[in-house]
Amino acid sequence: MAIILGLESSCDDSAAALVTSDRRILAQAVVGQNEAHRPFGGVVPEIAARAHVDILPGLIRAVLEEAGLGIADVDAVAATAGPGLIGGVMVALLAGKGIALAAGKPLVAVNHLEGHALSPRLVDPALSFPYLLLLVSGGHCQLLDVRGVGDYLRLATTIDDAAGEAFDKAAKILGLGYPGGPAIEALAQGGDPAAVPLPRPLVGSGEPHFSFAGLKSAVLRARDSGLYSAEDIAASFQQAVIDCLIDRTKRAIAKAQGVNALVVAGGVAANQAIRGALQGLAAQHDLRFVAPPLWLCTDNAAMIAWAGAERYAAGLTDPLDVPARARWPLDPSAEKARGAGVKA
Ligand code: KG4
Ligand code: ZN
Numbered sequence: 001m002a003i004i005l006g007l008e009s010s011c012d013d014s015a016a017a018l019v020t021s022d023r024r025i026l027a028q029a030v031v032g033q034n035e036a037h038r039p040f041g042g043v044v045p046e047i048a049a050r051a052h053v054d055i056l057p058g059l060i061r062a063v064l065e066e067a068g069l070g071i072a073d074v075d076a077v078a079a080t081a082g083p084g085l086i087g088g089v090m091v092a093l094l095a096g097k098g099i100a101l102a103a104g105k106p107l108v109a110v111n112h113l114e115g116h117a118l119s120p121r122l123v124d125p126a127l128s129f130p131y132l133l134l135l136v137s138g139g140h141c142q143l144l145d146v147r148g149v150g151d152y153l154r155l156a157t158t159i160d161d162a163a164g165e166a167f168d169k170a171a172k173i174l175g176l177g178y179p180g181g182p183a184i185e186a187l188a189q190g191g192d193p194a195a196v197p198l199p200r201p202l203v204g205s206g207e208p209h210f211s212f213a214g215l216k217s218a219v220l221r222a223r224d225s226g227l228y229s230a231e232d233i234a235a236s237f238q239q240a241v242i243d244c245l246i247d248r249t250k251r252a253i254a255k256a257q258g259v260n261a262l263v264v265a266g267g268v269a270a271n272q273a274i275r276g277a278l279q280g281l282a283a284q285h286d287l288r289f290v291a292p293p294l295w296l297c298t299d300n301a302a303m304i305a306w307a308g309a310e311r312y313a314a315g316l317t318d319p320l321d322v323p324a325r326a327r328w329p330l331d332p333s334a335e336k337a338r339g340a341g342v343k344a
Helices: 034-040 043-066 088-104 112-121 162-173 180-188 213-225 230-255 272-284 302-313
Strands: 003-008 013-020 026-030 076-082 105-111 131-136 141-148 151-156 261-265 288-290
Touching: 003 043, 003 088, 003 302, 013 043, 013 261, 013 302, 026 043, 034 043, 034 272, 043 088, 076 088, 076 112, 076 302, 088 105, 088 272, 105 112, 112 141, 112 261, 112 302, 131 230, 141 230, 151 230, 162 180, 162 213, 162 230, 180 230, 180 272, 213 230, 230 272, 272 288
Parallel strands: 003 076, 076 105, 131 261, 261 288
Antiparallel strands: 003 013, 013 026, 131 141, 141 151
16 A cells, blocks of 8 residues: 655645545645635736745645554655646646755655546545546547556547636636536526527537637627526526537447546536436447536546556656646647647
């Protein structure tokens, strides 16, 4: 049994956690920065990086104290090394390097996306490879055939905005707070999902990818028309996103070889309507459906510690000069998707 310290600071959440290789979460702490970024309707990289420097050391001390452990009891230090806002990524990675060097522990440089991708296995020991993963977060929208630790086949990505980014932009248009996902979901409860005619970009298309930029523009036009309530726009927007996600995932199920489960991860996976629709799709295809608990969907360090535990068990540790990376695709062999705003 190994104990892994996980560190995360790639976006706007600072987090530390202690997780064991036999799936026990000994302690974890997450401090979000929503208040700091709210006036801007999105994450401001410089504000985020400075906040991580302030917050992260205290979280590391707090989780060790809560678990009643010293750094000598830890077997490896896992830190997110990308992709993300580079100033933020460097904070956890440098902290991890410092601790690894000072305490003589191995370092595991974790791809944040692999953290999301493997997180369902932390809470579901029965989830085995390969599985089809819909990874939907603020920065990413991908369908991945998860073959094993470090072994990913990217089946689709977004050619413009990520799903969470679309929620955040639609929320901003509707004058809601940041982050937009939970705000839209709450507002949508009182609205009619069929009230506003909105496009479903790329639905039915021969290409595998996602696109949400046109949907965002349509939300702007719907608001400016003055014809619809904010509740109806929110509900119709959420339904359009669901229709896009389901259509693209259905296509990927037909392409993926031998997967035994449909798994959703990333912050947008916290959305109950999206979870419900995906569950229905999985049932139609006789696939198990696995969605991590909400706290594990949004950014946290337990998923980084767990990915670290899986990599450590596979002998995958990293040298202390491993770089922080703003971009870091999980499947380096995947073809670049067309489109200007492609993230990975
Ligand atoms: O995975 P995450 O915490 O951070 C990234 O790695 O991006 O995802 C954050 C994203 C934000 O865009 C947020 O609006 C979205 O997840 N999100 C949601 C919900 N909760 C968070 N989107 C839709 N419905 C939700 N309930
Ligand atoms: Zn994330």
